[in-house]
Amino acid sequence: MTRLALFDLDHTLIPTDSDHEWGRFMIKLGLVDAAQFARDNERFYADYQNGCLDIHAYLRVALAPLTRHARDTLDDWHRQFMAEVITPAIRPEALALVAGHQARGDLCCVITATNAFVTGPIARALGIDNLIAIDLATEGGAPRGRFTGEIAGEPSFREGKITRTQQWLATRGKTLADFEQSFFYSDSRNDIPLLEKVSDPVATNPDDTLRAHAKAHGWRTLELFH
The missing domain is CATH 1.20.1440.100 (SG protein - dephosphorylation function)
Structure with missing residues (x-):
């Protein structure tokens, strides 16, 4: 890959x-x-x-x-x-975007500031096996234990998405620099820190702040949902 x-x-x-x-x-x-x-x-x-x-x-x-x-x-x-x-709410345009990367053999991952309980099944429904999300602590650390209301590790939010991406790649023996190209698709101003770290940032259905930032920096803009 x-x-x-x-x-x-x-x-x-x-x-x-x-x-x-x-x-x-x-x-x-x-x-x-x-x-x-x-x-x-x-x-x-x-x-x-x-x-x-x-x-x-x-x-x-x-x-x-x-x-x-x-x-x-x-x-x-x-x-x-x-x-x-x-x-x-799952749209064919999104499925096609993911499938296109998978068909080229790209390593695909959802990275979200929403917790893993909510987003795990959604990522699977989109056909993506890898998920970086806010991990929830459980009683005694048991995989199926009752949630404690606390989180485990750093939240994957703003700059935390950079840290969590680096940690995830490290488990695979890789860094961002090991990839010929690295894409990040996001709609949110909150994701500008990670967008700035990849080789190919894509402002996707962007909010106004991200749209302006993308235009100023010559980033690609994708209107996935019309």
Whole structure:
């Protein structure tokens, strides 16, 4: 493999925000105080869009509901979430983009600031085996243990995406410099740090800040969803 293809997830490969939608789904199921959680969910989502999200403050709120339920129960709800919210949103354009890189033998990976519980099944639905996401701590470190509400390791957010990418590549005995080309597709201003590290940054369905940055730096812009 001489090329690397990294993909942000939300509003990049899917035309929605999986973290935000999972919050709305928990409200629908009655797992949280609807009024308070809705206010928090919208406030943090706006902070993310504006590039000023306190990721740790957000995670304290977003992860707390997961601690109250067994993993099997959460998995049942997530299958419902996939069927009702995510699968209908998966677009052929995104599948074709991923398939094109895979057909060329590129090493493909989703890297997202959403947690691995929410995004693992989504990455698999897109046909991507490798995922870098916010890892969730479990009781006793058990693979199927109840979630504690804490995270394990550095969050894959902003500059943290660089660190997590480097760590992941190191497990494969590689660095970014080992690839003939390295692509990163993202919609978000929050991903500019990692976009600046790859050889081929692609501003994909970009927000206004990223669009302007891409134009100023001569980066490719891709409108995947019209």
